[in-house]
Amino acid sequence: MLSEQQIIQYQGTTDLLKDRIILVTGAGDGIGKAAALAFAQAGATVILAGRTVAKLEHIYDQIVAADYVQPVIYPIDLEGAVAEDYDQLAVALDQQFGRLDGLLLNAGVLGQRTPLSNYRHDVWDKVMHINITAQFQMAQALMPVLEKSNDASVVFTSSGVGRQGRAFWGAYAISKFAIEGMVQTWAAELDGVGSVRINAINPGATSTNMRAQAYPAENPENLKTAEQIMPAYLYLLGPDSDKVNGQSINAQNR
Numbered sequence: 001m002l003s004e005q006q007i008i009q010y011q012g013t014t015d016l017l018k019d020r021i022i023l024v025t026g027a028g029d030g031i032g033k034a035a036a037l038a039f040a041q042a043g044a045t046v047i048l049a050g051r052t053v054a055k056l057e058h059i060y061d062q063i064v065a066a067d068y069v070q071p072v073i074y075p076i077d078l079e080g081a082v083a084e085d086y087d088q089l090a091v092a093l094d095q096q097f098g099r100l101d102g103l104l105l106n107a108g109v110l111g112q113r114t115p116l117s118n119y120r121h122d123v124w125d126k127v128m129h130i131n132i133t134a135q136f137q138m139a140q141a142l143m144p145v146l147e148k149s150n151d152a153s154v155v156f157t158s159s160g161v162g163r164q165g166r167a168f169w170g171a172y173a174i175s176k177f178a179i180e181g182m183v184q185t186w187a188a189e190l191d192g193v194g195s196v197r198i199n200a201i202n203p204g205a206t207s208t209n210m211r212a213q214a215y216p217a218e219n220p221e222n223l224k225t226a227e228q229i230m231p232a233y234l235y236l237l238g239p240d241s242d243k244v245n246g247q248s249i250n251a252q253n254r
């Protein structure tokens with residue numbers, strides 16, 4: 001495995017992800033959008049999954065205009081989706097591609113920034129559902145189609161507040177702790193079995209809508225852009241990380 005610095009500075013070949021089928025959730029905005037574009041630029045066929053179709057169409061058009069491999073739009077709202085929806089997605093991927101090589105589980109919500117003693121139960125339920133339950137359900141449903149790939153990479157999205165508790169981060173932080181635990185548990189189960197690896201990525205402070213919502217007074221120009229943190233994403237979704245399993249990787253220096 002590369003060192004943290006090497007991963008942060010990773011530069012794959014221009015066709016690093018050629019012939020790979022990669023699904024990105026939350027592909028319409030922020031980090032997911034940058035990842036979808038970076039993966040397409042590296043030669044992947046990207047399935048753009050997300051809830052706001054107009055945003056997905058915009059990325060679709062950008063990818064086609066750049067002459068990258070034609071992507072696929074797959075509208076899905078993780079708040080309302082149930083097991084059958086994920087099964088349907090698995091069937092659609094199997095029918096169209098016969099396998100899935102990469103799954104970037106990136107979509108997430110922030111919830112409230114408030115003490116747990118005041119935290120609203122409806123917000124808790126929504127954040128936990130989108131940030132952990134839906135992530136598990138989608139990955140579980142897609143496992144059979146991932147197992148059809150020779151080298152499949154599943155990447156869940158964590159956060160610094162999912163490793164060290166911090167005041168006022170509420171259900172968001174707790175859901176990211178759960179992501180770290182799920183990655184360790186699942187990766188241990190898959191270690192040495194088959195060809196699917198499971199890791200977590202911690203983007204670090206990145207200029208997106210979510211970051212602005214969490215830190216409204218911050219100057220976004222002092223932050224990394226989503227494009228700047230793509231090396232770690234490319235490394236984890238590409239063949240150079242084929243032996244990496246059960247890790248929680250930082251996409252930028254802390």
Ligand SMILES: NC(=O)c1ccc[n+]([C@@H]2O[C@H](COP(=O)([O-])OP(=O)(O)OC[C@H]3O[C@@H](n4cnc5c(N)ncnc54)[C@H](OP(=O)(O)O)[C@@H]3O)[C@@H](O)[C@H]2O)c1
Nearest residue numbers: 026029030031052077078079107108157205206208209210
């Ligand atoms: N930015 C940071 O500094 C930072 C730091 C640590 C971790 N992260 C993590 O990185 C990931 C991406 O965050 P971001 O900063 O790029 O946030 P963002 O700009 O708010 O983007 C979040 C994405 O998730 C999608 N999404 C939200 N709820 C959804 C739902 N119910 N169903 C389907 N898609 C849904 C959004 O879709 P719409 O566009 O349709 O709303 C959007 O595409 C998240 O998991 C976040 O926790 C971010």
